[in-house]
Amino acid sequence: MEIRVYYEDTDAGGVVYYSNYLKYFERGRTEYLRDRGFSVAEMAQRGFVFPVVHLEISYRAPALHDDLLKVETALLEIGRSSITVAQKVLRAIDGKLLVEGKVKLACVGSNMKPKRLPEEIIQALL
Template identity: 50%
Template sequence: MHAQNGVQPFAYRCRVYFEDTDAGGIVYYVNYLKFMERARTERLRDLGFAQSTLAGEGLLFVVHSSEARYHAPARLDDELLVSAQVMELNRASLRFRQQVRRATDDALLCEGQFLVACVRADNLKPRAIPEALRAAFAGLSDAETAKAGE
């Protein structure tokens, strides 16, 4: 993964552990969703926003919908690179495009899109994304969308 136009692509690195695999040593399909969730959380942290702090301020992000396509298996001890690219920024939601790749050969293992809603912690009703967070995501969305079109 390389940067273009000054945009540093985001990738969360993780390792496949025994607990992530089935009896055959292949990553169980639902665990890719966990890897992608962690990448979205780390993307927030990379922007300076911790989920725990946001929750303390009454804000949560919840997955509204997800779509995943599986291309090749990851196996025990593989190192993975999991991207979290902002594709769409709305008033109270974000759409991420994500990929899971094997670090050694950059093989695409799984890809998906996730619509993530911003909600109030007390009643789980939609709320506007705070302006500081919106500005951080808006900069990413513009830059990443332009990069994705290249």
């Protein structure tokens, strides 16, 4: 998935503000699921919500205003009620690694209590 860096994404120095990478990761995960046939909104309507419960992130190099970025998402682990993914943000023009992270999502119901992952998601992700 590609994302263009807009002025609003940057700090006073024209560098992407660090917390915006979390938004880029979120978009990457949403599109990762969409590419496998799942809409996050539709899953929420069915009573399956996926909050982030753990995050590790390393900032390697800055992205700048007007850069085109590529967000990559890869499955690391599936549990009974969790999914862990590895995510990277690279500069599209040269493939330079800018940010990498590991994100664990819990599967919970609308009551925010753990819920077993639907079998169709497990099968689609494997």
